[in-house]
Amino acid sequence: MLEERIELIKLRKNQDNLVTGGTAVIAFGAWSLVRLILFFTLNTGMLKRLLDDFSILEDEKGTTKTIVFLITMLINLGLYIYVGLSARADGKERGNKKRYGYRILILLMILLTLFEGVGTAADSANISETEYWDTVLSSGLVDLTVFIILIHLFVSSIRVGKLKKALAAEDSGSEAVCR
Secondary structure, rough: HHHHHHHHHHHHHHHHHHHHHHHHHHHHHHHHHHHHHHHHHHHHHHHOOOOOOHOOOOOOOOHHHHHHHHHHHHHHHHHHHHHHHHHHHHHHOOOOOOOOHHHHHHHHHHHHHHHHHHHHHHHHHHHOOOOHHHHHHHHHHHHHHHHHHHHHHHHHHHHHHHHHHHHHHHHHHHHHHHH
């Protein structure tokens, strides 16, 4: 009986972690979009230079490049929203279906964030040559925070699944004893 209560407390704690982590992932996705819009608004020439790097997609007005870039950003935002909402739903036990797909996306996002963090670390190696050292430093801290949130979210989702299975097995075992 006591063990079952402890398991229930652990389950609630990890479910709360899923809700909180899912909210953080959604907020980070929205922040990434806002940050990108602000960056290109304040650095008008930067978007043109970035789009000029897409030599594969050449047309005179650059509309194809812009559309591909915007679609990529919307897909990125959509992934963050999907993962965040799925984690929140899993934490609040909404719906009957089991959610495994978002765990795979979390792993993919962890890898991408790790690679992005390595890139930021490489940029910070030349921090004395960079005039935007504060931006490089803050990007590194944000990447580290997102990396930790995603790992915490993944671990909590695995724990919730295991705890639900253990509690279901205990419930079915106790029902068999009562009969």
